[in-house]
Amino acid sequence: MKKVAGVALLTLLSAWTLVAAGDEITVPLRFDRYYLPVEINDALKALHKAYPELTVLEEVGRSDEGRSLYAMTVNNPKTGAPLEKPGIYVDGNIHGNEIQGGDISLYLLDYLLGGYGHNKEITELVDRICFYVVPVVNVDGRYHFMTDPNTASSNRSLRIPTDDDRDGLVDEDFPDDIDGDGNICQMRKKDPFGRLKTDSEDARLMIPVKPGEKGEWSLLGHEGLDNDGDGRVNEDSEGYVDPNRNWGFDWAPPYVQQGSGEYPFSGTGMKALAEWIMIKSNICVGWSFHNYGGMYLRGPSRKGLGEFPPQDISVYDFIGRQAERITPGYRYLIGWKDLYTTYGDSVEWLTQIMGAYGYVAEVFQAQAETFRGNAEKPAPPEEERPGMAMLEEGITDRERIRFNDHLAQGELFKPWTPFKHPTYGDIEIGGWVKMSSRLSAPFMIKDLVHRNAMVVIFSAKHLPEVELEVTEIKAVGKNLFRVRTRLANPRAVPTMSYLAQKVKLYPKDMLKVSGAGAKVVAGGLLTDPYRDQVTYKKNNPETQFLVVPGFGKVEHQFLIEGKGELEVSYESRHGGKRTKTAVLE
Template sequence: MTTPATPVPRFDTFYRHDELTRLLFDYADAHPGLVSVASIGKSYEGRDIWVATVTNTATGPDTDKPAFWADGNIHAAELTASTAVLYYLHQLVTGFGSDDQVTHLLDTRVVYLCPRLNPDGAELALGDKPRHIRSSTRRYPYDEDHVEGLTVEDIDGDGRVLFMRIPDPHGGYKKCDRDARLMVPRRPGEFGGEYYRLMPEGSLTNYDGLTIQVNKDPEGLDLNRNFPAFWRQEFEQAGAGDYPTSEPEVKAMVDFVLAHPNIGAAISYHTHSGVILRPMGTQSDDDMIPEDLWSIKRFSALGTELTGYPAVSIWHDFKYHPKETIGGTQDWLYEHLGALFWVVELWGPNKAAGITDYKWIDWYRDHPVEDDLKLLKWSDEQCRGDAHPDWRPFMHPQLGAVEIGGWDKMNYWRNPPPQLREREVARFPAWMNQIALSLPKLELLRTEVRALGPDTWRIRFAVGNAGWLPAAVTKRALARKVVRGVIFEIHLPTHHPEVALIGGKPRVEGPHLEGHAPKASLQAFLPNREVTGDRAVVEWVVRAPKGTRLALTAQAERAGVVRTEVRLD
C-alpha cells in the first residue's frame, strides 16, 4: 500500500474548519509514525478542537518524552496565528530525517500543536459575510438582541468591514492636508474647517436621527480571560466568562495540559503588533522569582535574535490601560504550572510601513500623522491600495448618504496581506526548536548489579538530565509543587515468593535534577559547587535466583521516562 504524499498547504490562505481538518489528517496519513491527530474537545457550536502530536514514535510514546506546546487562533479574527502553527507542523514533518536539529528534536521530544483553539469564531470571521468578534460565538453576558444602536457589519456587501464618514461640523476628524484620502484627528481648539464624524461600518436599529451608540458584540466572551490564574469577574475584566474554564474551548486546553505534565514550555500565537510577550501578566519583574526571570529573559533574547521581534514584559510594556491588569490568560501555564510561556503577537503593519520607533499599545492611542502617511504609502505600493480603500458614496438604509472606506483592519491590521503571511510565520520555527531542545531530558547513565551472596544482589540505577533546563523547568513549578523529583521504581514479578526486596523501597523519590545551563559565568565571585546536580542514583538490595530479570523505571514529569532492565548474574 502506497503511503500518501506529504500535503503542500498554502500559507497565503486561511483554511475553513473542514479544510483544516482534512489537512491535519492528511499529514497523519502521510506520516503515521510521526503525526497523530486527535480531538481534545468540542467548541461551543460542536466543532472538534484538533491537536496534532508530532514525535518519532519509534523512539517511544509521546507521554514518555518532554513536551512543547503551541497553539493559535484563540481570538476569532487572529487567523495568522493558525497559519503559524500549521507552518511549524509542516517544517517539522518535512525536516525530519533531513534536518539534524528537527530529527533530534522529534527523536527525543514531542511537540503538541493546536492550530485553532477557537474554531467557531474563526469560522465566523471567514464567512461570506464576515463578522469579527473577539472570541467564542456564545452570547455573553446576555442572550438577547440589541434594540437600538449600531451593529458593526459589512453593510455594502463587499466582504469587508471598513469605516463610514459623514460631514458634521462637530465631528472629530478632518481630511489630511497632505493626502485627502486620510482622515486625521481635529486639533485641540481648531474650528472653521470641514469636519467629519467617523464610525464603524454597520447597520442601525431604532435610529432617532441624532444619537448613535456602537453596540458591543452580543458574543462578548474573551476566551483568553477564562483561564484559572488570576481570573476575575466581568465587572473587573470584560469577557471573562461565568467562572474559570466555563468555556469548552478553554476547558479542553486546560484538561489536555493537565493530562500531559510532560509539557514544560509553550507559545500561544495571536495578532497583531509584531512583538514577543513574556510573563508575567499580573506581576512586575520585581515580584518574579529571579532565576525564572533570568531564564525567561535568556530565551526571549534568543527569540529576538532568531525572529527579529522585540521581546517585552506583558506587565511593564503591554497593558491596554496603565491601570489595568490582564489576568485569567494562557499565562496560566507559567503562573499556576511553572511552565515557560510566551505570547507572540504576529505581524506589525506599522513596522512593515517603515515605522520603527513606536511603543506597542501607546501607538494606537496617539501617533504623528507622518506614521499614517507611511502606512498609506505602504498600502498603495505593497497592497494595491487595499489596506486603505478609497472613500466611496453609499446610500445607507438609515443614515442616507455616507461614504465608506478607510483602514481594512481585518485583512491588513489583524492579519498581514496574503503575500506576506508565510514570510511572517517563517520567522518562528527556529526559535521553537531551540526552546524544545532545551527542555530537560532524562537519560540512562548506568545500571550496576553486584552479588552480595548466592541469591542476594545490590542494584544501582543512575540517570542524568541531558537538557539545558532543570527537570522542573522553573522555580515556580517547585514552589507550586506541581513537579516531583525523579521517581525511581523497581518492578518485582508478582506470584514469585523467591523474589523479594530486602533493602530499599519499591518506589523512591529522588532529587530535582539540574540541567547543564551554567548558574553563573566563570568570572563569578563564588564557584558553582553543584557540579553533578544533573545526576541521581538509587540502590536496592534484592533476593532472587540468579538469572532473574527485573524492570527499572525512572521518570520526571517534564524530563521524560527511562525504562531499562537488569539481569541478576
C-alpha cells in the same frame, strides 16, 4: 469597458485575500494566503494522511456553535509513547480575528513532518519529543472573521450571546456591511464642527483640526445600521466573552476583567481544550500565538501573582532572547509589566496549572509595513511600557497608505464613497479593510510563519534531555557497595519548573534503586563528590525525589548491601523514563 474593469478588480481583491475555497489541500502545504477554517481542517487531514505513523488527529471538543476543535499530536511511537517523552504545546487563533497562529501552527506541523527523515535536526527532535498542536482554538471566531464582513479587529469573541449594553437583548445590533463589499469600514459625514479635516498630503486621509480651526468631517464609527431601532448604531455585536480571559486560573468576574464570561470555562471549547491539555502531564513549554505588536511575552499576567522564581526567569530569558534574534524587530517582554494586566488567560493557566514555561507570541508588526527610506527612520522611543508602545507606535496613516499604494496596489484601503444612510443621511464609507492592519500581506506570510515556527523549534530543542549514568560502583566493606548515579541535562529547560516545585504542583522526579539480592541501607543527594558529602534521606533511601536542572546535573550516592544485579530507574513527568542496570561486584 468600465464594467469589465470592475469585475477584474473584484477578482484581484479575492486573490489578495482569500482564494475561493474548493482547491484540494495537498502536502506540502502552501503559505501564500491564509487558510479558511474548513481548509485548516482539510490541511490537518492531509497531514495525517501523508504521515499516519507520526500523527494523531483528534477532535478535542466542540465550540459554542458546534464546530470541531482539532488537535494534532506529532509523536514517533517507535521511540516511545507521548507521555514517556517531554512535550511541547502550541496553539493559535484563540482570538477569532488573530488568524496567523493557525497558519503558524500548520507550518510548524508541515515543517516537522516534511523534514522528518530528511533533515537530521528535525528527525532527532521528532524522535525525542512530542508536539501537541491546536491550530485554531476559537474555531467559531476564525470562521466568522474570515466568512463575515468585519474590521481587522472584530470577531475576537466566543460565540456566547452576551448583552453588552444591558437592554435585555443579546447581540441585537452588530456592525453591518451596508455597501456589501465584505468589509466593515468607517462612516464619516461632512460636518463643519467635526474634529477632522482632509489631509492636504493625501486626500484619502483625515487629520485632526487645530484648536480654533474649522472642521470638515465627523467620524460616525464602524459601518452599520441601527438594527433594533433604539437610536444607537452597532451597540451590541457578537459576544463578548473573551476566550483568553475565560480560563480557570486567576479568573475574575466581568466587573474586574471585561469579557471574562459568567464563570471560568463557560466557553465549551475552552473547557474541552483545558480537559484535553490536563491529561498531557508532559508539557514542558507552551506557546500561544496572537496578533499583534511583535512581542514574545512571558508571565506573570498580573503583578499580584508575584515574580517567577529566578531560576525560571533564566530559562524564560534564554529562550526569549533567542526568539528576539530569530524574528528581528520582535521584543521579549513581560506581560503585566510591559503590556497590560490580564485575568484568566490561557498561558498563565498553562504556567501555573500545568507547570509549563508559557509564552504568548504577538505576531505581526505594523513596522513591517513601513514605507521608509534609510534616512527616514525615526529614533526608537524610550518608554515605560514598551509593549504598549509597540502597539501604538506602528506607523502613520500617511506611511501606511503609501505601502498600500506601492506594495499592495490599493488592496488595503477602501476609498471614501458616498452613501445614503437611513439614520445619518448623506455619509461616506471608506478606510482600512478587514485583511489589513493586523495581518501580514500574503507575500509576507511565509516569512512570518517560518520565523515563528523556528522559535517554537528552538524551545523544543531545549526540552529536557535526561541522561542517566551509574558513575561508580565501589566495594567499601564486606558485601557493602558505594554506588553513585548522575542525571544530566544538557538542555535549558529543567525537568520541573521552579514555580511548580515552589507550589508543589505535582510530585518531583523519582530515582529508584533495586535488586533481588540488594538492600539499600542509605541513599541521598551527593552534594560534593570530591569530599564525599551526601545529604542522606531518612526513610526509604532506595527512592529519591529530585529535579534535573537545565544545563546541569544531579548526583546521588547509595550504600548497598548484598550482591548481584542492580536496577536504577528514573521516572519524570517532563523528563521521560530511563533505566540502567549494573552489577554489584
